[in-house]
Amino acid sequence: MVQGRGWEGAVLRLLRARDFEFTVTRAEDVTPHYRRLRLTDGGMLAATGVHPTMWVRLWFDNAGRPHQRAYTLVDPDPAAGTFGLEFALHEGCASDWARSAKPGDTIEATVQGTGFDRPDPDPSHLFVIGDPASLPAINSLLGALGSVGSQVPATIWFESGTEGLPFRTDPALHEVRHLSRGQLADRVRAQLPDLLKATPDPYVWITCDTTTTRALSSYVRRELGVRRERVHALGYWRAT
Ligand SMILES: Cc1cc2nc3c(=O)[nH]c(=O)nc-3n(C[C@H](O)[C@H](O)[C@H](O)COP(=O)(O)OP(=O)(O)OC[C@H]3O[C@@H](n4cnc5c(N)ncnc54)[C@H](O)[C@@H]3O)c2cc1C
Structure with missing residues (x-):
């Protein structure tokens, strides 16, 4: 092959x-x-x-x-x-x-193409936008950021049914906001600005469909002013 x-x-x-x-x-x-x-x-x-x-x-x-x-x-x-x-x-x-x-x-x-740059300094709060395709990556990210003595709190906007999915979240640290398909962009725009105001060192991880990922990545960097190195954005799938 x-x-x-x-x-x-x-x-x-x-x-x-x-x-x-x-x-x-x-x-x-x-x-x-x-x-x-x-x-x-x-x-x-x-x-x-x-x-x-x-x-x-x-x-x-x-x-x-x-x-x-x-x-x-x-x-x-x-x-x-x-x-x-x-x-x-x-x-x-x-x-x-x-x-x-x-x-x-x-x-x-x-x-080919895989890599991981641990945010430095560690985030004071992690903001994650994803869906079932990126759940393995989200779990891995939460594990990595919780593994070196630091416990990083996270807010996770998660699109589509979550019942029975293998989240490795810690309810004391991580809040999952469950959303129906198509709600991600609007909810994040409505909720993230206030959360960012209270966060000195944010890190934003965006891995959902390509259109939403592109739109939110640009919004977070250009309109909310989060520095490029504090945003990871990669479209995981293309909606047709
Ligand atoms: C870095 C990276 C890591 C990834 N890791 C995972 C992973 O661990 N687990 C995982 O499940 N996916 C993961 N994905 C996403 C996966 O590669 C895509 O969903 C891929 O398109 C699936 O291929 P397919 O042949 O099944 O469907 P395709 O031929 O690509 O698409 C067929 C149809 O299904 C729709 N579709 C495709 N993906 C999705 C989806 N996720 N949700 C709803 N509809 C969809 C398309 O819009 C199209 O209509 C990852 C993607 C990236 C970039």
Whole structure:
């Protein structure tokens, strides 16, 4: 399959991306719309190292054509060479693959583009805007910022049904504001300005659909004046 990845594969090869094959060892439905897999890493973690919110590019088959999508590692264990993946299920090749994935199934992956800059200084408050596709990254972020002796409070605007989703939030520190689809941009514009006034060192993490991510990233930086290095914004999926 490596040879048949079209222009995306060619660009990634030029960028010295590294390829691996993962094997599913376990699969479970966390909810009817959220599925968790455990996989062996084909030597990846030893070769690449690991960092919070780390993600990989997985290659799915789309009627014989390569279809590349990003997924976040859950609880990577370099010593064991294993990690998890959690799929928010919807239409699409990646979701289709995840729905039927079972122990023994394999998937090819490329590692390129992932990284994590720990905010310095640590945020006095974290503002997170996301949805089920970014829940693995949000959990990883909260874990990373809570892991070095500091306990960073967070406000999380989270779009779409949350029932049964595996949030790793601490109710004493993290407030999740549940929203229906389409409400993210308006709610954040209505609520974030006042919260920011009381926050000396904010850090804003925006990972939702590309249109909302772009709009809120520009709003937070240009209209609310949050410095670029205190905003992480990456569109996780394209609404059609
Ligand atoms: C860095 C990064 C890390 C990511 N990590 C994860 C992860 O750990 N878990 C995860 O579930 N997703 C994650 N995503 C998002 C995932 O890559 C996209 O949702 C991707 O589009 C899914 O591919 P697909 O083939 O299933 O659907 P596509 O072929 O891309 O889309 C098919 C249809 O489904 C719709 N769609 C796509 N994604 C979503 C969604 N999330 N919610 C609702 N509708 C959608 C599209 O609008 C389209 O109509 C991540 C994205 C990035 C950039």
